[in-house]
Amino acid sequence: xxxxxxxxxxxxxxxxxxxxxxxxxxxxxxxxxxxxxxxxxxxxxxxxxxxxxxxxxxxxxxxxxxxxxxxxxxxxxxxxxxxxxxxxxxxxxxxxxxxxxxxxxxxxxxxxxxxxxxxxxxxxxxxxxxxxxxxxxxxxxxxxxxxxxxxxxxxxxxxxxxxxxxxxxxxxxxxxxxxxxxxxxxxxxxxxxxxxxxxxxxxxxxxxxxxxxxxxxxxxxxxxxxxxxxxxxxxxxxxxxxxxxxxxxxxxxxxxxxxxxxxxxxxxxxxxxxxxxxxxxxxxxxxxxxxxxxxxxxxxxxxxxxxxxxxxxxxxxxxxxxxxxxxxxxxxxxxxxxxxxxxxxxxxxxxxxxxxxxxxxxxxxxxxxxxxxxxxxxxxxxxxxxxxxxxxxxxxxxxxxxxxxxxxxxxxxxxxxxxxxxxx
RNA sequence: GCCGAGGUCGCAUAGCCCGGUAUUGCGCGGGCCUGGAAAGCCCGUGGGAUCUUUCCCUCGCGAGUUCAAAUCUCGCCCUCGGCGCCA
Numbered sequence: 001x002x003x004x005x006x007x008x009x010x011x012x013x014x015x016x017x018x019x020x021x022x023x024x025x026x027x028x029x030x031x032x033x034x035x036x037x038x039x040x041x042x043x044x045x046x047x048x049x050x051x052x053x054x055x056x057x058x059x060x061x062x063x064x065x066x067x068x069x070x071x072x073x074x075x076x077x078x079x080x081x082x083x084x085x086x087x088x089x090x091x092x093x094x095x096x097x098x099x100x101x102x103x104x105x106x107x108x109x110x111x112x113x114x115x116x117x118x119x120x121x122x123x124x125x126x127x128x129x130x131x132x133x134x135x136x137x138x139x140x141x142x143x144x145x146x147x148x149x150x151x152x153x154x155x156x157x158x159x160x161x162x163x164x165x166x167x168x169x170x171x172x173x174x175x176x177x178x179x180x181x182x183x184x185x186x187x188x189x190x191x192x193x194x195x196x197x198x199x200x201x202x203x204x205x206x207x208x209x210x211x212x213x214x215x216x217x218x219x220x221x222x223x224x225x226x227x228x229x230x231x232x233x234x235x236x237x238x239x240x241x242x243x244x245x246x247x248x249x250x251x252x253x254x255x256x257x258x259x260x261x262x263x264x265x266x267x268x269x270x271x272x273x274x275x276x277x278x279x280x281x282x283x284x285x286x287x288x289x290x291x292x293x294x295x296x297x298x299x300x301x302x303x304x305x306x307x308x309x310x311x312x313x314x315x316x317x318x319x320x321x322x323x324x325x326x327x328x329x330x331x332x333x334x335x336x337x338x339x340x341x342x343x344x345x346x347x348x349x350x351x352x353x354x355x356x357x358x359x360x361x362x363x364x365x366x367x368x369x370x371x372x373x374x375x376x377x378x379x380x381x382x383x384x385x386x387x388x389x390x391x392x393x394x395x396x397x398x399x400x401x402x403x404x405x406x407x408x409x410x411x412x413x414x415x416x417x418x419x420x421x422x423x424x
Numbered sequence: 425g426c427c428g429a430g431g432u433c434g435c436a437u438a439g440c441c442c443g444g445u446a447u448u449g450c451g452c453g454g455g456c457c458u459g460g461a462a463a464g465c466c467c468g469u470g471g472g473a474u475c476u477u478u479c480c481c482u483c484g485c486g487a488g489u490u491c492a493a494a495u496c497u498c499g500c501c502c503u504c505g506g507c508g509c510c511a
Contacts, residue, residue, distance in 0.1 A: 043473060046480040053445090053480085056492040060444040075491050082491080245434055245470090247452090370434070372453050375470085 001104055001363045003377070007032050017109045020116055021325050027102050034099035041092035048085045052078060104212055108360040110325060111334035117324035123337070124324070129308065130317035132341060137402040141344030142393040143275035146172065148404045150424030152276055164265065164280045171421040175395070175408065176283060176388045178415035183285035183386040184256050186310050192256040192287060197236035199259060200227040205239040208365035211330040217266040233257030234382040237288040238357075242365040245375050252291035252299060256385065259284065275393070277349070282389035289381040292369065293359065296379035300356040303383035304336050307352045310385055314409045316394050317341040319348055333358045338384075340394035351390045354383035 006014055007028070014028050055078040062071035115124045146152040151172035157165040168176060184194050206219070206228050215221075220229040230236055237257045246253075261284050276282075287306060289299045304320070311318055323335040338352035359377035362368070368375040399407040406421045413419060 039473065042480085046473070049480060050478095052491075056444070059491060063444085071491090078491060247434075370452075370469090375434095 001100075001360060002106060002109065003359065003363055004035065004103075006109075007035060007103075013109060014106070017107075020110060020114075021107065021328075022118075023107075027106060031099055031102050031106065034095050034102070038092050038095035038099055041088055041095060045085055045088040045092055048081055048088065052081050052085065055081075104207070104364070105330075107328075107330040108333045108358060110328065111356070113322070114328065114334055115322060115324040118326040120324075120327045122324040123321040123327055126320040126322050126336065128317075128319045129312055130315065132317055132343070133398060135343060139343035139397060140400060140404060141275070142277070142342070142396045144344070145396045145400060145404060145406065146275060148423070149406070149421070151421075154275075162280070164278070166276060166279060168276070170424045171416075171418075172392060172396075174416060175412065175421060176392060178412045179386050179388045179391055180258055180283055180285055181415055182412055183310065184258050186313070187256040187285070187287060187306065187385055190306060192254045195233075195237060195240075195255050195257050197230065197233050197240075197257055197259055199230055199262075201230060201236055201239065202226060203228070205242055205365075206235065208242055209235045209238050209331075209361050218263055220262050220264055229262035230259065231263050232261045232284055232382075233259040233286045234288060237286070238290070238361055238380050238382065239365055241290060241367050241378075244367060246290070246367070246369040246378060248292070248369055248371070251369060251378070252289055252295065255288040257284075257286045257288060259286075261387075276389045277393055279389060282387060284387045285385040287383045287385050290367070290378050291381070293377070293379045296356050296358060296381060299379075299381050300334065300354070303381055304354050307338055307354055307383055307385060311338060311340075311352070313411050314391070314395070315411075316398055316409075318351065318394075331355070331357050331360050333360070340390070340398075342394065342397045344397045344400075349390075351387060351394060352384040356381045 002014065011028060011032060015025050018025055018028065055074050058074045059071045062068075062074065115122060117123070140148070149170075149172070151168065151170055153167040153169065157167050188194055200222060203226050206215075210218075210231075214231070215228070218231050221227070222229065234257070236259075237255050240255075241253070260281055262281055265278055265280060287303050289296075289303065291299050308320065318338050318340040321337050321339060323332075323337055328335060332355035334356050336354045337350050338354075339348035340351045341348055357380045359379055361380045362377040367378055367380075369378050395409060396406050399409065401407065405423070408416050408419050408421060
């Protein structure tokens with residue numbers, strides 16, 4: 001959520017941002033109008049409250065000195081003031097809540113270097129890492145590999161839960177655990193604190209970290225309790241300091257979260273999504289930074305560097321892209337993706353997403369740090385380290401052999417105790 | 425789940441019984457003092473509006489009673505202690 005001062009003093013910046021995104025200015029104008037209306041009615045109500053408080057003080061004074069008639073006289077003058085205040089307050093509260101629910105839907109201001117474009121076709125290539133391995137055979141896609149080796153039981157997953165649920169078993173399940181262990185060790189080594197978050201969050205905390213439309217398309221709601229299963233540990237880890245004022249000496253806060261992630265994936269269909277590429281539940285190792293606003297762009301580069309070093313160490317071929325305006329979403333100001341090469345699919349596909357959300361989440365979460373000029377919003381950043389299901393797909397497709405076996409990446413062998421994954 | 429005690433400004437604390445301007449300490453920031461510092465002293469330290477001077481809101485959340493609620497009443501949430509259940 002953008003700070004109100006942006007709308008009052010720099011509305012031109014928001015308008016220019018909407019132009020880059022191809023959005024109309026209607027909701028900006030409406031926020032400004034409602035703000036104006038709120039301030040006006042709020043001021044009027046405050047003046048009435050002032051009268052009421054003065055009268056209340058007068059009554060207290062009169063009663064203290066035993067002058068009942070003076071007290072009654074004041075009382076008579078202000079009998080209907082309460083009703084007037086209620087009426088005005090109701091209106092101003094309405095303006096305020098309309099203003100803010102509209103404001104929640106207005107996206108973050110994009111960084112200047114975000115390329116303009118309608119969809120992911122316009123994302124720009126930043127760098128290439130590793131090399132396409134020479135395969136003297138027709139590479140299988142991961143869906144064929146899991147079937148051939150018996151590592152994933154999709155049909156029984158569908159039976160006991162639903163489509164896109166699965167049982168992962170044998171050496172692939174072990175490799176999943178090895179990736180979690182390796183990924184978190186890698187970041188602990190770099191000064192991140194390992195955190196296991198709650199896997200459900202309440203509505204208020206959740207609204208602080210995500211786009212409202214995600215409640216319909218992404219998150220599972222838990223009834224009868226008003227809980228939501230987390231779609232990523234980014235959400236609880238970022239919301240962790242909600243409603244807090246953080247001492248500057250505590251910054252930057254660097255966390256590595258490991259958790260299952262739950263996603264409804266409403267509207268996602270198609271052949272390209274077979275197997276475990278797009279599923280309702282997977283495990284993810286996530287990096288989080290909460291920092292001073294002056295440092296967030298440096299931390300953004302650091303998060304990307306961590307992801308790059310980690311994926312390089314796995315010996316995988318991938319590319320880094322700069323996400324364009326149309327592919328950006330509401331919360332991030334700038335986002336890099338890592339896209340791994342999938343020989344079986346013959347394409348690069350998203351495995352890591354690295355975002356600087358600037359003060360957008362912090363404003364919603366009322367998450368501030370102390371400065372000599374008062375309290376001001378921190379910046380929040382997040383980046384995938386390893387989403388295990390997708391890393392597994394990349395490993396299976398890039399490390400596959402002609403006979404359908406799959407080699408274990410060098411750095412994971414100590415965790416696995418073997419060089420080749422065994423089939424079931 | 426049951427019983428009991430609690431939730432007050434960054435932290436700690438007073439006020440609640442008996443309704444009438446949110447107390448004090450610590451921490452932090454600024455100033456005075458000093459060759460410099462410590463100590464000491466003074467001011468500031470939740471959010472918002474504003475005609476720049478003042479005002480309004482804020483005592484876990486919500487509703488009610490009242491001219492007036494941190495204070496009284498009701499409901500809910502959370503924390504701590506005890507009991508029960510339990511990996």
